Amino acid sequence: MSAKQGTDMLAARYRRVLMVLPAAYRERRGEEMLSTLLDGAADGKRRPSLAEASSLAALAIRLRVGAPGASRRAVATGEVLRRTALAGLLAFGLWHGTGAVGNLVVIASERSQYFQNTPGSTVAWWLTLVFGLPLVYFGAFIALVLGRRRLGRFLGVAQAGFVAAASVQDRYPATSDMAAVFATSLMIALATGLGFHRGSPRPAAPGRWLSGMIGVAGVVFIVSGAAIGMHLDGHSGDTRVIDVIAQINAGPLVPGLAAVFGLVRARRSPIWPAALFILGLPGLLIVPRALIHYAQGNYENVFIGDLFRGAAWPGMAVYMLITEAVLATALVWSLYLRRARATAVPA
Amino acid sequence: MNTSTRTEQVFLILTALVDRPRHGYGIVQEVARLSDGQMKLKVGTLYGALDRLTGEGLLAPDRDEIEGGRLRRYYRLTEQGAAALAEDAERLASHAALATRRLRERGIPLPGKLGTAGGAA
Numbered sequence: 001m002s003a004k005q006g007t008d009m010l011a012a013r014y015r016r017v018l019m020v021l022p023a024a025y026r027e028r029r030g031e032e033m034l035s036t037l038l039d040g041a042a043d044g045k046r047r048p049s050l051a052e053a054s055s056l057a058a059l060a061i062r063l064r065v066g067a068p069g070a071s072r073r074a075v076a077t078g079e080v081l082r083r084t085a086l087a088g089l090l091a092f093g094l095w096h097g098t099g100a101v102g103n104l105v106v107i108a109s110e111r112s113q114y115f116q117n118t119p120g121s122t123v124a125w126w127l128t129l130v131f132g133l134p135l136v137y138f139g140a141f142i143a144l145v146l147g148r149r150r151l152g153r154f155l156g157v158a159q160a161g162f163v164a165a166a167s168v169q170d171r172y173p174a175t176s177d178m179a180a181v182f183a184t185s186l187m188i189a190l191a192t193g194l195g196f197h198r199g200s201p202r203p204a205a206p207g208r209w210l211s212g213m214i215g216v217a218g219v220v221f222i223v224s225g226a227a228i229g230m231h232l233d234g235h236s237g238d239t240r241v242i243d244v245i246a247q248i249n250a251g252p253l254v255p256g257l258a259a260v261f262g263l264v265r266a267r268r269s270p271i272w273p274a275a276l277f278i279l280g281l282p283g284l285l286i287v288p289r290a291l292i293h294y295a296q297g298n299y300e301n302v303f304i305g306d307l308f309r310g311a312a313w314p315g316m317a318v319y320m321l322i323t324e325a326v327l328a329t330a331l332v333w334s335l336y337l338r339r340a341r342a343t344a345v346p347a
Numbered sequence: 348m349n350t351s352t353r354t355e356q357v358f359l360i361l362t363a364l365v366d367r368p369r370h371g372y373g374i375v376q377e378v379a380r381l382s383d384g385q386m387k388l389k390v391g392t393l394y395g396a397l398d399r400l401t402g403e404g405l406l407a408p409d410r411d412e413i414e415g416g417r418l419r420r421y422y423r424l425t426e427q428g429a430a431a432l433a434e435d436a437e438r439l440a441s442h443a444a445l446a447t448r449r450l451r452e453r454g455i456p457l458p459g460k461l462g463t464a465g466g467a468a
Contacts, residue, residue, distance in 0.1 A: 032371060032419070034418075035418050039372035040372050052389060052391075055389035058391055067395060068395075068401075198395070199395070199399045
């Protein structure tokens with residue numbers, strides 16, 4: 001093979017690797033990047049290296065989530081991902097946080113019984129540690145909102161990844177439905193990792209984000225705290241389910257608030273409805289789980305016991321379907337409004 | 348981008364363009380030379396940085412040339428880019444001087460050029 005044939009072959013292979021880039025970017029930059037790649041190739045080189053290919057793949061991903069040089073659609077995708085990540089970190093922080101508060105009440109009130117119910121003190125301490133970790137979600141949220149991208153991304157990805165891994169192993173006690181928790185955690189980890197890339201803008205108006213977090217957390221903790229208080233009054237003999245009481249009160253509240261917020265924001269832009277709809281999608285995995293339980297006549301939830309026999313799974317499944325339907329409607333309505341505005345003829 | 352968060356890669360890319368405009372591979376070569384071969388920029392990293400720095404107004408496209416059938420786009424440092432680089436250089440020099448002085452005070456021998464530069468730092 002002649003030197004020219006070798007170069008042509010290498011150029012063709014580089015062109016194939018460059019196909020991972022978005023078409024518009026490739027059109028603008030492709031030839032220039034090809035020249036740089038060919039200039040840097042050693043004599044006799046026949047194919048792109050793995051390092052070159054992975055570097056271009058990473059650039060392609062960043063460009064699709066709104067890195068500088070990306071299309072307007074990719075910039076919007078990045079914004080949706082960042083809001084999905086922030087809403088997910090907040091939601092999971094609240095959900096696990098209410099369980100943690102309930103669990104701390106259990107430990108404080110019946111510490112010995114708590115340990116007796118857990119096989120081995122090491123596991124008990126491990127569970128206690130896990131219940132303390134929800135604070136990491138809030139830490140990640142605050143760091144990302146304040147522009148501490150690296151710290152927030154590390155905390156968010158690590159914590160969501162940890163919960164996803166733990167839910168697969170069925171060792172995380174807060175997993176009332178492993179598939180939904182696993183998929184949602186994975187979604188949060190991905191959205192955080194991809195959305196808060198190098199060069200991503202920091203969230204606008206951090207004060208508004210933080211006050212929103214405090215407001216939502218206040219509502220959720222008041223409701224779950226009231227539930228704990230009512231339970232302690234009525235069932236003072238059994239405190240083992242307090243964490244679940246807190247969670248099943250806080251759990252539905254978060255998607256409900258999200259659906260209302262998505263609907264309110266739809267008039268301005270489709271970004272929020274899209275972010276919240278995407279975040280809620282993995283939660284729909286609870287629906288087949290509920291159907292299977294229903295078909296088997298197995299209504300009992302091992303955590304909830306007699307309290308909500310027969311109601312918990314189908315109720316949550318229908319509730320999740322309703323909130324997702326509301327968000328989907330908000331998204332479609334918002335996209336319709338945007339198109340109508342774009343095509344409106346000024347008077 | 349905040350001054351304190353600009354990476355070493357970006358610092359070297361800006362430095363590579365101080366004396367004259369360069370094209371993509373020219374920047375890769377110059378950065379490798381400036382870092383004594385320690386930093387080898389990958390094309391994905393280079394173009395990600397070029398997009399970002401151009402967007403921030405620190406760099407600007409200078410001209411396009413076709414050489415041997417290959418398109419070469421040259422980039423130049425803008426006034427804003429030169430000011431940002433000067434600010435970074437001053438900050439890093441100040442940190443380096445502080446570290447060098449403290450190491451000397453503890454009697455720790457400094458390697459390479461620092462060790463032979465005398466007590467100027």
